[in-house]
Amino acid sequence: MMGSEGSLSLSEITISPKEHQPPSKLLQPSTPSTTDSVDDDIEQWRNLDNGLPCLLEKAKQDINxxxxxxxxxxxRAAIEDEYAxxxxxxxxxxxESHDRQQFAPDTLTHAWSSILxxxxxxxxxxQKFSTEIAEVAEDIAYLxxxxxxxxKMTKDLSVRxxxxxGDADLALTKAKQRYDVSSEEWETKLMQQKNDAMGLTLKGMFKQNRNQMQLNKIEDEARNKAAMADEQYKQQLSYVNRLRKDYYDEHLPKMLTxxxxxxxxxxxxxxxxxxxYDYAFEQAVVANGTELDDDEDGGLRMVITKIDKDADLRNYVNTQGGRMVSSDARELKYEKYEMAVKIEDEPASKAIIPVKTRSVFGVSLDQLLKVEGGEVPIILRICAQTxxxxxLHNQGIYRLSGAASHIRKVKALVxxxxxxxxxxxEDYSGDINSVTGALKLWFxxxxxxxxxxxxxxQFIAAAKCEDERLRxxxxxxxxxxxxxxNYATLRYLVNHLDKIQQHKVYNKMGIPNLxxxxxxxxxxxxxEGYTFDESxxxxxxxxxxxxxxxxxxxxRIIFEPDDE
Known part of the structure; x- marks a missing residue:
């Protein structure tokens, strides 16, 4: 006879060789089915009591x-995007700033613009590298x-x-308990029947003696109940073993796979x-390396080596419009002072005649033009033409001032x-800024x-007009x-300044500077002496x-100059 046993674990139940189909589609896996042959790893992990949790944890770790x-x-993509x-x-x-300044075209400025x-x-x-990294990140997000x-699908399937x-094991445990109880009751009835047959009585156990027919009937009922419990226990045990076989032979390998x-x-x-990422990174590094040094002399290294300071200096000097001055022209000549009074000791033929000069500076424009008889002052013509x-190629023309002694010399000549x-x-001592200084002084x-x-x-009010055409x-x-x-002088001067700004690439004197x-x-x-508080x-x-x-x-709109 079987004694009473506790609940059985899955590992303790013998697998029945009989076939059994799962009762519900709930047990069917949603993952792809494996082949009939199970690889060695799956076979090994199937026999581990923690095989499935271990693989679930490994998958979780890889996801993290x-x-x-x-x-x-x-x-990284955000950093590269911001950097780019x-x-x-x-x-x-x-x-843009470099182009606006309009530097002289030389190897240094060309190298700098190439470097930029x-x-x-x-x-x-x-920026392209950043985009590629972002695409990699997007694919990983989908992954x-x-x-x-x-x-999650595999985990949910394993839980089901x-x-x-678990439900089958619980039902098996209950069937085993019923079987044990029924067996014990049957065993008790058998012992009672045996004692009665031997003429023995159990005090306190039965209130009255039963005849043999009654005892046989009670024993048959207990035996039938035990037999039914045994059959139910065997059926539940067979069902659990079939579930376990299906689980360990089919479902668990599929989930592990x-x-x-x-x-x-x-x-x-x-x-x-x-x-x-490695390929994109390599391409970015190679591209940067190519920008540093390529085979077509366009890399940063070759651009730098093309800077020629001596050629730049020679070309700059040649573009400034200077003229060769002979050694004789540099030698200063003796200038004798011409006195305005007659020296009595000298013959009359040698009497000093005063040099004829006229006032040009500090004289009103109308008065000066009456003396000269022209439309535009001679000083403006002389200085502008010179x-x-x-x-025209002199950098900073009109912005730089000449020496005071040179300006006085130009002033005297005018x-x-x-x-x-x-x-x-020779007249302005080789400093063209002396001529511009004299002209500005006259104005x-x-x-x-x-x-x-x-x-x-009236001029200020006109300049304040918001509409450009009306202005x-x-x-x-x-x-x-x-x-x-004033009109003729202003027209002549503006014509001259227009020629200056047309050569701003050399002299750096555009309209705003002028x-x-x-x-x-x-x-x-x-x-001089003008104060803002007065007017x-x-x-x-x-x-x-x-x-x-x-x-x-x-x-050209205001003065409508001739095309020539």
Whole structure:
């Protein structure tokens, strides 16, 4: 007879050789079915009591690694994107600034612009690298989502299988308990029948003696009940063993295989994404290396080696428009002082005749033109023609000042002239800034500025017009209202300044720079002794500059010069 036993574990139940089909489709795996042959790893893990939890944990670990990789690539892509955009923006802004300054074309400036373009190209390459990293991160994000989904499906399936097995084990334990109880009851009835047959009585056990027929009936009922419990126990045991066989022979290998395939998919996919990243990184590094040194002499290293300081210096000097001066011209000549009084000791034929000079500086424009008999002052013609002949390529023309002694020399030559002529380098001591200094001095010393003070408010009001066309028209009207002498002189000067700004690539004197110099000069804002509190303000000075800037910008509209 079988004694009473506790609940049985799955590992303690003998697997029945009989076939049994699962009662529910719930046990059917949703993962791909394996082949009939199970590989050695699956066979080994199937026999481990922690095989399935171990593979679930391994898949979870790989998913966490994939998430870390995803986080790294996202941040790396953001860093590369920011680096690329900042480098490209810096290179482009520096190139624009470099082009605006219009440096002389030499090997140094060409090398610098090439270096900036190389960095702009590096920025573009880094932007491409950033995009590729972002694509890798996006693919890994899809991978993590898919692997997590597959792992969860396998885990849920294992939980359902374990729940079915657990319920079957519980039912088996109950069947075993019923069988044990029924067997004990049957055993008790048999012992009672045996004792009665031997004439023995058990005190206190039975209230009254039963006959043999009654005892046999009780024993038959106990035997039948035990037999039924035994049959139910055997059937439940067979059912549990079949479930366990299906689980360990079919479902568990499939789940282990699915987890192995999921883990393999995660690792292989990550290895592929690492290879993509490695290739993109290598391409970016190679591209940067090519920018540093390529086979076509376009790399950073070759650009730097092409800088020729000696050639740059020679070319710069040659573009400044200087003339060769002979050694004899450099020698200073003796100049005897010509006295205006007659020396009595000298013969009459040797009496000194005063040098004929005239006042040019500090004389009103009308008075000067009456003496000269022309439309434009001779000093303006002399200085403008000399500057256009020798100084158009002189960097900083009109902005730099000449030496005071050289300016006095030019001033003396102009005051003694009766017609316009070109000054030679010997006349202005080789410093063209002496000529510009003399011309600016003449404008500043005019008793009334070239644009008279009484009409300055009209000019300022015209410059303040918000409509561009109305602004030019108003300024045109104000200029036409000037006296004839002022109009002709201003027209000649603006024509000369237009030629200066046309050569700004060499002299660096564009319209804004010329306006800053001539705004106060032509409207009296820089006159010595002038104070803002009397009639002008600092804002007026700024409008003076703006007025001259508008005139220079619209020179051909306002004055309508001849095509020649």
């Amino acid at each position: 690694v994939a998430k870390e990789v995803l986080n790294f690539f996202k941040k 955009r900042q480098l490209t923006r810096l290179s482009q802004s520096m190139l 373009r190389i960095h702009e190209s590096i920025g573009d390459q880094r 993590v989502k898919d692997i997590e989904k597959k792992r 299988h374990e729940r079915v097995l 699915a987890l192995k395939m999921t883990d393999n998919e995660c690792c292989v996919a990550l290895r592929y994404q690492f290879s993509r 500057i256009e002949a020798y100084g 005051e003694s002239a009766t017609t316009a002529f070109h000054l030679t380098p 500043r010393e005019l008793p009334d500025p070239l644009i008279p003070r009484q009409v300055s408010e 030019v028209v108003s300024l045109h009207t104000a200029i036409n209202d000037l006296p004839d002498a 306006a800053i110099i001539f705004g106060p000069t032509l409207m009296g804002g820089d006159k 002008k303000t600092l804002q007026d000075m700024q409008w003076h500059v703006r007025i001259v800037e508008i005139i220079l910008e619209n020179y």
